[in-house]
Amino acid sequence: MISRLIDRHQRWIFPLPAVIFIVLMMIFPLGYTLWNSFSGWSLTAGRPNTFIGPVNYIDIMQDGRFWNAVWNTFYFTALAMALELVLGVAIALLLDAKDYRGKRIVTSILLLPMMATPVAVAMVWLLMFEPTAGVINFVLDELSLPEPLWIAGSATVIPSLALVDIWEWTPLITLIVLAGLTGLPSEPFEAARVDGASYWQTLWRVTLPMLLPTISVAGLLRFIDCIKTFDIIYGMTGGGPGFSSETLNIYTYNQAFYYFNFGYASALLVIFFTIVTGVSLLVAYTRRQLEV
Amino acid sequence: MAAQSTTSPRRTRPHRTRRVLGNLLYALVLLLVLFFLLTPFLWMVLNAFKSPLQIIKLPPELIFEPTLRNFQNVFGTQNFGRYIMNSVIIGAGCTLVGLLIGLPAAYSIARYRQNRLAIVILMARMVPGITFLVPLFIIFRRLELIDTYTSLILAHMLVGLPFIVWVMVPFFESIPRELTEAAVVDGASSVRAFVSVVLPLSGPGIVTASILSFVFSWNNFMFSIVLASSRTRTVPVAIYNFISYAQIDWGGLMAAAVVITLPVLVLAIITQRYVIRGLTAGAIKG
Numbered sequence: 001m002i003s004r005l006i007d008r009h010q011r012w013i014f015p016l017p018a019v020i021f022i023v024l025m026m027i028f029p030l031g032y033t034l035w036n037s038f039s040g041w042s043l044t045a046g047r048p049n050t051f052i053g054p055v056n057y058i059d060i061m062q063d064g065r066f067w068n069a070v071w072n073t074f075y076f077t078a079l080a081m082a083l084e085l086v087l088g089v090a091i092a093l094l095l096d097a098k099d100y101r102g103k104r105i106v107t108s109i110l111l112l113p114m115m116a117t118p119v120a121v122a123m124v125w126l127l128m129f130e131p132t133a134g135v136i137n138f139v140l141d142e143l144s145l146p147e148p149l150w151i152a153g154s155a156t157v158i159p160s161l162a163l164v165d166i167w168e169w170t171p172l173i174t175l176i177v178l179a180g181l182t183g184l185p186s187e188p189f190e191a192a193r194v195d196g197a198s199y200w201q202t203l204w205r206v207t208l209p210m211l212l213p214t215i216s217v218a219g220l221l222r223f224i225d226c227i228k229t230f231d232i233i234y235g236m237t238g239g240g241p242g243f244s245s246e247t248l249n250i251y252t253y254n255q256a257f258y259y260f261n262f263g264y265a266s267a268l269l270v271i272f273f274t275i276v277t278g279v280s281l282l283v284a285y286t287r288r289q290l291e292v
Numbered sequence: 293m294a295a296q297s298t299t300s301p302r303r304t305r306p307h308r309t310r311r312v313l314g315n316l317l318y319a320l321v322l323l324l325v326l327f328f329l330l331t332p333f334l335w336m337v338l339n340a341f342k343s344p345l346q347i348i349k350l351p352p353e354l355i356f357e358p359t360l361r362n363f364q365n366v367f368g369t370q371n372f373g374r375y376i377m378n379s380v381i382i383g384a385g386c387t388l389v390g391l392l393i394g395l396p397a398a399y400s401i402a403r404y405r406q407n408r409l410a411i412v413i414l415m416a417r418m419v420p421g422i423t424f425l426v427p428l429f430i431i432f433r434r435l436e437l438i439d440t441y442t443s444l445i446l447a448h449m450l451v452g453l454p455f456i457v458w459v460m461v462p463f464f465e466s467i468p469r470e471l472t473e474a475a476v477v478d479g480a481s482s483v484r485a486f487v488s489v490v491l492p493l494s495g496p497g498i499v500t501a502s503i504l505s506f507v508f509s510w511n512n513f514m515f516s517i518v519l520a521s522s523r524t525r526t527v528p529v530a531i532y533n534f535i536s537y538a539q540i541d542w543g544g545l546m547a548a549a550v551v552i553t554l555p556v557l558v559l560a561i562i563t564q565r566y567v568i569r570g571l572t573a574g575a576i577k578g
Contacts, residue, residue: 003481010482011404018397018453022412025450026419029427036427091325098318106322108561109329111568115560116333117511119528120549123535124336127542133348135335142351167332172571179572228420231513235532249422256426257518269423276420 030273036266043260056267066268068243069251072158076233076247077226080162080169085219087166088173089211093203095174096181110171118168122235125164126151129236151237154244161245164232169225173218180214181207220283227276248272336553340546347542362547370544372551375530381441382516382526383509386448387502394456394501399486401457402464410461417454421514424450429518439521447515452505459504459570463497464490500566507556527552 006013037056041049060066095106113121128136129150137147150160188210192202208215230249233239239246239254246254252272256265339347341358366372401410416424428447429438437443467490475485491498513528520526531548534541560567 003483007476007482011400011406014396014400014486015406015409017393018413018457019409021393021449021453022416025428025446026412026416026424029424029431032427032431033423036430094318094321094325098315104564106326107568108564109326111560111564112333112557113329114571115507115511115556115567116553117528117531117549117556119511119513119532120336120552121332123531123545123549124332126535127339127347127546128332128335133350135352138350138352167328171329175568176572179568224418228422230422231511231528235513249420252422252426253514256422256429262426262430265426269426272420273423276418280418 033266033269036263037270039263039266041261041263041266043262045261047263049262052263056264057271059264060267060271065243065246065251069246069248072245073227073247073249076158076162076165076229076245077223079159080165080226080229081219081222083162083166084170084173084222085215088170088218089177089208089215091170092174092177092181093207096178107175110174113168114172116168118231119235121168122164122232125167125232126236129160151245152241154241157237157241157245161229161233161236164236165226165229168232169222173215173222176218176221177211177214180211184210216283220280223283224276224280227279248275333553336546336549339542340550342543342546344541344543359543362543363551365541365544366547366551370530370534370548372527372530372548375525375527376551378441378520378524379510379526379528382444382448382524383506385441385445386452386509387505389445390449390452390456390505391498391502394453395460395491395498396486398457398460399464399490402461403469410457413454413457416450417458421450425515425518432519438519439523441524443519444516444524444526447519448509448512451508451512451515455504455508455570456501459501460494460497463494467493496566499563500570503559503563503567504570507559510556 036049038051038053039049040047040052040055095103128134129152131137131147131149131152134150136150140147148156148160151157184207188206189202192206197205228249229247230253233245233247233250234253237245239250243251248268249272252265252268255261255268338352338354340362341360342356343359343361346353346356397409397413400406425447428443432438432443471489471493472482472485475489476482480488510526511528512526513532516526516529517532520529527548531545531552534545534548
């Protein structure tokens with residue numbers, strides 16, 4: 001009897017548990033956040049969960065720490081993403097250019113940074129970045145190069161964090177591009193060879209244009225992850241020194257779980273969510289235009 | 293071909309030196325990339341076996357008398373065994389429940405082209421986790437579920453479920469529909485056909501999905517630091533707590549980092565082929 005019912009309505013019953021999970025764990029919390037964003041709820045200020053209208057949003061627009069966080073978020077994202085894309089594609093082309101023994105081992109090594117626990121990785125970089133006892137400044141000193149403060153300096157903290165992100169995630173771009181390269185048809189390359197094109201000509205005129213869709217998806221994936229980077233930033237600086245590495249994610253986290261301003265944090269979440277979704281859609285749309 | 297071979301004797305020598313030089317340069321750049329990727333791991337392992345004095349010593353010693361005291365600290369005074377068990381329970385729980393609800397959903401998406409459902413599930417991957425974390429914290433607090441395995445498993449499923457669906461949809465799409473239809477004609481129910489025909493053919497896909505779901509739960513920091521406390525603390529939170537003391541115990545920190553990352557890395561290397569496919573599948577499919 002029940003089995004009959006499932007047979008007839010398979011297309012609704014099979015995904016049902018997942019749909020219930022989505023409604024309870026994603027859609028309801030998002031709606032609840034939207035509702036809370038219009039409330040003055042704060043545990044530290046002792047304000048109850050009452051409707052106060054768009055006050056939080058007006059306050060946010062005048063909140064210097066918010067605009068600082070917006071700037072930090074985009075600075076970090078742009079820096080990390082751009083270098084990851086350039087290096088990732090370059091390394092993929094490098095690995096693809098020649099055949100040699102031990103290629104599998106190289107692929108294994110590529111996997112390590114992104115599978116390693118980010119917080120653990122953050123701790124290792126913390127030790128290496130240490131301005132006086134750290135190995136990086138020791139090497140720079142030996143080479144008589146300037147020794148930056150890395151994450152301890154307000155000007156160098158974001159590039160330093162971006163370096164960790166680049167170390168961690170460039171291999172993903174490489175793996176995606178390598179997979180994309182094996183999927184390319186061979187005819188255009190043969191045609192280029194017959195026409196006597198050099199390696200660089202083939203690269204610029206044939207390989208890269210054909211890889212563009214793959215590269216742009218990889219870029220979109222990295223954008224989505226960079227903009228919400230939490231583990232390495234919170235683990236290494238907590239947003240400091242001062243607020244100089246406080247991104248939107250960290251600022252919202254602090255508002256919610258350090259100051260317990262649930263209303264204000266919810267309004268920040270709505271804005272954060274809108275930015276991420278907006279830019280993602282924009283990138284996806286541009287990509288579709290590029291492909292046509 | 294013939295034309296080439298007539299010119300080749302004259303050009304052999306400069307050609308060969310150029311090729312050797314090219315190969316050398318190639319090897320050099322490759323080694324540089326590998327060096328950059330491996331140094332942090334090398335540093336982690338080296339310092340895990342050093343005493344506090346050896347760690348701050350400059351120039352750093354590459355050859356030294358190793359000590360096991362850091363590891364004894366991690367498992368003795370820091371009680372890491374307990375945190376590892378918590379992480380395993382939560383990772384396994386979120387993966388098992390994720391498979392239970394994710395597999396039929398992915399099958400349905402593949403079979404009936406329910407693209408809208410697929411997009412909503414992938415949203416969980418796209419939307420910043422903190423968007424869910426703040427309201428979930430408030431809800432779980434009211435339900436008195438903070439610091440329980442239930443709340444952590446549910447929250448970690450937000451990370452694991454998208455991976456499971458993401459990996460399984462293209463997999464199910466590649467299984468010929470005739471197979472299940474034949475089973476149904478033979479009198480099997482749709483559930484029966486799914487469990488005994490489709491799933492046995494999906495072994496590699498399920499392995500990939502499970503590994504990714506488990507590893508990303510094991511690595512998860514943000515959900516755990518908010519939702520877990522003394523009873524359910526996971527390893528990433530435990531290692532973070534190391535640096536909240538006034539004096540950082542670098543040796544202990546590095547030993548803890550080795551203990552956390554080693555199992556994940558071993559797992560990743562053993563199942564490399566599947567993991568790469570899982571990580572890149574969404575991107576290649578577009």
